[in-house]
Structure formats: C-alpha cells, structure tokens
Amino acid sequence: MNKHTIVDYLRNPNDPVLFKQADAVRRKFCGNAVFIRGLVEFSNHCCRNCLYCGLRGNNRVLRRYRLSPDAIVAAGRTIVKRGIRTVVLQSGDDFFYTRPMLCSIIKRIKSLHPDTAVTLSVGERRLDDYRAFRDAGADRYLLKHETINPRLYTAVHPGHRLSRRLRILETLRKLGYQVGVGIIVGLPGQTLDDLAEDIMFMRDWMPGMAGIGPFIPQQHTPFRDHVPGDCATVLRVLALTRIMTKTVLLPVTTALSSIAPGEGLPCALKAGANVIMVNFTPREKRRQYAIYDNKAAVGFKKACTVIRQVRRVISLERGDAFSAEGK
Numbered sequence: 001m002n003k004h005t006i007v008d009y010l011r012n013p014n015d016p017v018l019f020k021q022a023d024a025v026r027r028k029f030c031g032n033a034v035f036i037r038g039l040v041e042f043s044n045h046c047c048r049n050c051l052y053c054g055l056r057g058n059n060r061v062l063r064r065y066r067l068s069p070d071a072i073v074a075a076g077r078t079i080v081k082r083g084i085r086t087v088v089l090q091s092g093d094d095f096f097y098t099r100p101m102l103c104s105i106i107k108r109i110k111s112l113h114p115d116t117a118v119t120l121s122v123g124e125r126r127l128d129d130y131r132a133f134r135d136a137g138a139d140r141y142l143l144k145h146e147t148i149n150p151r152l153y154t155a156v157h158p159g160h161r162l163s164r165r166l167r168i169l170e171t172l173r174k175l176g177y178q179v180g181v182g183i184i185v186g187l188p189g190q191t192l193d194d195l196a197e198d199i200m201f202m203r204d205w206m207p208g209m210a211g212i213g214p215f216i217p218q219q220h221t222p223f224r225d226h227v228p229g230d231c232a233t234v235l236r237v238l239a240l241t242r243i244m245t246k247t248v249l250l251p252v253t254t255a256l257s258s259i260a261p262g263e264g265l266p267c268a269l270k271a272g273a274n275v276i277m278v279n280f281t282p283r284e285k286r287r288q289y290a291i292y293d294n295k296a297a298v299g300f301k302k303a304c305t306v307i308r309q310v311r312r313v314i315s316l317e318r319g320d321a322f323s324a325e326g327k
C-alpha cells in the first residue's frame with residue numbers, strides 16, 4: 001500500500017471491508033489471545049511541557065503525587081497475584097526517581113515471579129539509564145513517537161526534536177528492549193497525510209508494540225479548546241496498522257476507551273487490537289494522572305467481559321512481542 005492508497009482508506013467511510021481484513025490478518029498472524037497488562041501510573045510529576053498533556057510541568061493546578069518504591073512494588077505484587085505476567089511502570093518525565101531507585105524497583109518486581117515481564121514508560125532519560133534499567137531486568141520500553149512529522153512534533157513539543165526521539169528508540173532497540181512506539185490521532189494541525197506517514201513508519205520500523213489513541217483535550221493545557229480526535233479515524237489507523245505490520249502488538253489505548261465508552265474497547269479488538277492495559281494505580285491517585293479529561297479506568301473485570309463478548313481468549317501470559325528482535 002502506498003501513501004495515496006492509505007490516505008484514501010483513512011478518508012473512506014466504507015469501514016466494514018477494512019475492519020474485516022484487519023481482523024483476518026490479526027487472527028492469522030497473532031491468534032485469538034488478548035494480552036492483559038497491569039499498569040501502574042506511579043508519578044504524575046513531569047518536567048516537560050507537551051502542549052497537549054495535562055501532566056505538563058507548567059500545569060500548576062494539578063495535584064502531584066509520587067508513589068514510594070515500596071508502594072510501586074506493592075502494586076506490582078497485586079498485578080502478579082492476579083496472575084498477570086506483565087507489569088507496566090509509567091510516569092511523567094520525573095527525575096526524582098534516580099537510576100539506582102528505578103533499578104531496585106525493577107529488580108524487586110522481577111523477583112516476585114520468575115516469568116514476569118517489566119515494561120517501562122518513563123520518558124526521555126540519559127542513555128546510560130536505559131542500559132542500567134535493561135541490566136536490572138526491564139524487558140520492554142514504551143516511548144511513543146507521537147507523530148512522525150518533524151514540524152508537527154516540534155510544534156506540540158516546544159524545544160524538542162523528533163530526531164532525538166527516534167535516536168532514543170534506536171538505542172532502546174539496540175539494548176535489546178522490545179520497543180513500543182505510538183501516535184496521537186487528531187493532534188491539532190495533523191493531516192491524514194501525516195497519519196499515513198505514521199502508519200508507513202510503523203510498518204518500516206517494526207516495533208514490538210504500537211499505541212494508537214485519539215487526542216483528547218485537557219482543560220489545563222494550551223490545547224484545551226481543540227476538538228478531540230475522531231474515534232472512527234483511530235479505528236481506521238488501527239486497522240491499517242494491523243494490516244501493514246501484521247504481527248505488531250496493538251493495545252486498545254485508554255484514550256480510545258475514554259472518548260468512546262462502551263464501544264471503544266470491543267470495536268478496537270475487532271479492528272486489529274490484541275492488548276488491553278488494566279489500571280492498577282492506587283485508586284485514590286488515578287484521577288490525578290490527568291493526561292486528558294474524563295480518562296476512563298479500564299478494570300480487570302471489564303476487560304475480561306469484553307474479551308469474552310467478542311469471542312476472544314484472555315491471556316495473562318507475558319505475551320512477548322512477536323517481532324522482538326525487530327528487523
């Protein structure tokens with residue numbers, strides 16, 4: 001598929017054919033399992049100022065929290081006790097957690113059960129940090145590239161460059177991480193052309209995973225008055241990414257469940273998605289992880305119910321990337 005064809009698909013409201021094809025590709029290359037991950041949002045402090053994100057450092061209204069290392073490990077224990085074999089540790093770009101602190105947390109969670117995968121999603125750090133985290137046992141790293149258009153990237157991340165983001169992703173891959181990339185669909189200023197480029201990037205780079213979710217305005221950000229990303233477009237991007245990458249793990253993003261409560265989850269599973277992140281952040285902190293407004297909380301029971309409804313198989317296993325080594 002070339003760019004022109006992809007843009008046509010993105011525009012074309014005749015979705016059933018596209019979704020059927022994506023679902024067939026998913027079944028053939030990934031099987032029927034939907035992998036459950038346990039997510040711990042352990043700090044909402046952030047030193048960056050992404051224009052779309054509620055955690056941005058300049059947001060003075062947000063009440064900030066940090067979980068102690070013991071509390072993070074405790075959340076990890078809850079996940080492992082549920083039988084879930086992937087613990088995802090996510091935070092804003094928060095350098096309060098030093099390299100030794102994070103290494104110790106990773107080791108402690110890895111020691112809870114011999115077959116647990118640890119996924120980190122703690123943003124941009126020094127390259128030696130990434131090596132140390134990997135040596136401590138981290139298996140995967142999520143760092144969305146957000147958009148592959150370098151001008152748009154710098155427009156929404158003032159003072160930052162896409163080239164650095166991409167260099168970090170290359171480093172993570174070289175260190176042996178299963179790497180997750182991903183995009184925000186419907187960023188102010190983004191075109192269908194941009195989205196086609198994103199899909200082609202994911203096809204060519206072949207990450208282990210790709211998170212695809214809609215932009216959702218957050219009231220205390222410069223983008224508060226922009227329109228949210230369109231659910232149907234997100235589903236089309238998801239389906240096209242499934243068709244073009246075949247094996248990449250595709251989560252149902254929390255953002256999609258948030259703008260389309262009810263149908264977001266099942267529709268994404270039928271459009272190529274095969275991963276669900278279940279939130280294990282301590283309940284009283286969840287609301288403070290306010291990346292965007294009206295964030296949904298995807299719980300374990302809800303995830304299982306929906307997976308059964310769409311006649312798929314719940315998997316609590318590690319669910320390693322099919323394309324772990326990349327190319």
Ligand code: 5AD
Nearest residue numbers: 052053144214215216217255291292
């Ligand atoms: N809308 C949608 N996604 C967002 N993210 C941050 N802010 C928003 C928003 N307003 C996503 C980014 C980031 C991840 C942690 O959350 O893709 O990588």
